[in-house]
Amino acid sequence: MSSPPDGPPAGLLDPLTIGGRTAPNRVVFGPHETNLGRGRAISERHVAYYERRARGGAGTIVVEEASVHASDWPLERAPLASECGPGWAEVVDACRPHGTLVLAALGHSGGQGTSHWSQRELWAPSRVPEVNTREVPKWMEAADVAEVVDGFAAAARLAVESGCDGVEVNAGQFSLVRQFLSGLTNQRDDEWGADRALFARQVLAAVRGAVGPDAVVALRLSCDELAPWAGITPEAAEELAAGFAADDGDGRIDLLTVVKGSIFSAGATRPDGHIPQGFNLDLTRAVRAAVRAVAGDRVAVVAQGSIVDVGQAGWALADGVADAVEMTRAQLADADLVRRLRDGEPERIRPCVLCNQTCMVRDNRNPIVTCIVDPATGHETEDAPVPDVVAPLDPPAAGTVLVAGGGVAGLEAARVAALAGHRVQVVERGERTGGAARTTALLPGRDRFALFADWLEAECARLGVDVRTGSTVDAATAEAAAHVVVATGGRPGEPTFEVLDGPDGPAVAVLTPSEVLEDPSAVPEGAVLVWDPIGGPVGVGVAELLAAAGREVHLATPDQILGNELARAGDLAPANARLAQAGVVAHRRSVLRSVGAKGAVLEHRFDAATTDLVVGSVVDAGHRLPDDALWHEIRRAAAGRAVQVGDSVAPRTVHEAVLEGRRAALELG
DSSP: OOOOTTOOOTTTTSOEEETTEEESSSEEEOOOOOOOOBTTBOOHHHHHHHHHHHHTTOSEEEEEEEESSTTOOOSTTOOBGGGOHHHHHHHHHHHGGGTOEEEEEEEOOGGGSOSTTTOSOOEESSOOOOTTTOOOOEEOOHHHHHHHHHHHHHHHHHHHHTTOSEEEEEESSSOHHHHHHOTTTOOOOSHHHHSTTHHHHHHHHHHHHHHOSSSEEEEEEEOOOSOTTTSOOHHHHHHHHHHHHHOOSTTOOSEEEEEOOOTTOGGGSSOOTTSOTTTTHHHHHHHHHHHHHHHTTSSEEEEOSSOOOHHHHHHHHHTTSOSEEEOHHHHHHOTTHHHHHHTTOGGGSOOOOOOOSSSOOOSTTOOOOOOSSOTTTTOTTTSOSOTTOOOOOSSOOOSEEEEEOOSHHHHHHHHHHHHTTOEEEEEESSSSSOTHHHHHTTSTTOTTHHHHHHHHHHHHHHTTOEEEESOOOOHHHHHHSSEEEEOOOEEEOOOSSEEOOOBTBOSSEEEOHHHHHHOGGGSOSSOEEEEOSSOSHHHHHHHHHHHHTTOOEEEEOSSSSTTGGGGGGTOHHHHHHHHHHTTOEEETTEEEEEEETTEEEEEETTTOOEEEEOOSEEEEOOOEEEOOHHHHHHTTTTTTTEEEOGGGTSOOOHHHHHHHHHHHHHTTO
16 A cells, blocks of 8 residues: 555645536545434435535435345335335435436445345345355346346336435345355356356346446446455456446446455445545555556546545645546534645544444344444434534623533533534543543554544544543532533543452452553553453454553454454454454353452353453453542532533443533533
8 A cells, every 4th residue: 555644635625527527526426334324215315425425515315225135124214215206306406406416326235234124035146155144145147137227227216216326236245146256155057157247248238238438337346355265356357347347339328436354254345443544545546547547537447445534635646546536424523624625724624433333224223323432323303413514602691611521522512512602611521632642542443543633632622622631520619610521531430350468469460441441551561361251342452452562462352253242343354353363362152250369250141150260460441430520519509500411421432421521511502
């Protein structure tokens, strides 16, 4: 990878010709699952969601993928194309005044779907079991193939008739089209097996025939399935992409987005911060060169893959990597990204932290899409007002809003209160604001959390918030304020294991994750046990950090697998691979019972067998508790004027803390 993350954003604001249309700039808001639908239709929530990005300056918006055939129902509120006409029209009407091009994403999940909602068999090229559910799909017969091809044509026709500028055909990660293209999933011996690209060509020809010569036909293509034994390799992808681009007749495409991943690598298309930003850029460069060799500049190529900084996006355009850049997660974090860039304020772009914590919706909670740094994302119809457009108070408020605690909850409360015209003072007992977000940034792959803390700090400074560090709040100070927001954060929880003292105290040090992260040299010599009863990023990250420093590390969890909660962010399998490669010794289905002079005692959850571990220290990555002493001190003196937010209420995620800080400020008036 050769892309500097802080280069100039040259070219991002230049217009881009895509077939018979022109996008006002080269920033794309790509397709992704949102769960915003009502039933299987595009809803008013979708409309508000996309309009907000169009108003923020997105050049092209690709609406969430719609299934082209009733056999495909991959998640509960997955749109079905035949029900999307009115919704597509409303999205177009909302986005058109801002000059944004609107494409409808079309696809079929094939064997990577689920039968949970359809209550019927999956359709796929061959009988390859779905990786997670182990469900074996139906081998598609010729009539089934014809039905799906016709479904693509009908869906494309409806999208264009509804006003969309065109459509995007998905041959990417969760895609029947890709399954036909790949030897991993296409094991047929008929014409679709002899020529694995046949189905894709049939689909593209049907779509082009349905939309006509002037509408945009885009293709999202997996160009590396990360399975070279049978899957699409980068070299094969260059030939595939060139073949699709060279067809300027019935199957002509105008736009090609380069992605990565397959049935065996679901997280590869959208990894978290453990994978470098712009991880697909070298692949995109090679594919674009192959496309240019046969089609010139007739087919625009889009770079995708953790591109969240405008500097890197601009570099990719300037260096000839791509013609446009997909910045989807970046525009979840800041819907006004393009507008801020256009206004000459790139430093005010709210940063994406690449955490995947709330923007991935395929999990057992069945959530709707949102963002930890902007909880209004996905909630545009109910979480008013728009975050950065708060009507100033008239007349201005009297008195000061006192915010006790300068973590993300406190800073967000201060920022929004200041936007509304309140005089705000933040009192932080530490030497720096940012709280737990800055500690989290010390974990491997989480460094961008510090950028969010920096952004909040800078916005508060811009708005004139009086921030005082190294200070505390007492009851008298709170009583003098007009309003008090208590955001004092959390503290370590009580140990759930016994600490056995010897004559000179415990020989084994018991440390908190914060103590380790802030000063790894403070960990005594000898092996280290990380006790992780939560299964989130903290225990896993501390174990990774210590192992990388050459320490012998043991990680104990009561769960069946290390980092159980990381499944929600797509990091479960990668995290376990990283831990194994680092030599971390796993103790699954284990409970830490005691820490004594000789080490630690683990007990198996099911048979109560015990294991004695000789370790020099234990890191307790267990649950934290609220630091609510100030709240109890002032709640009577400031009754009716005080509110408690974030970790000081209960252990919260960053998303919950930011949301509560914002709501507290909005309730001030």
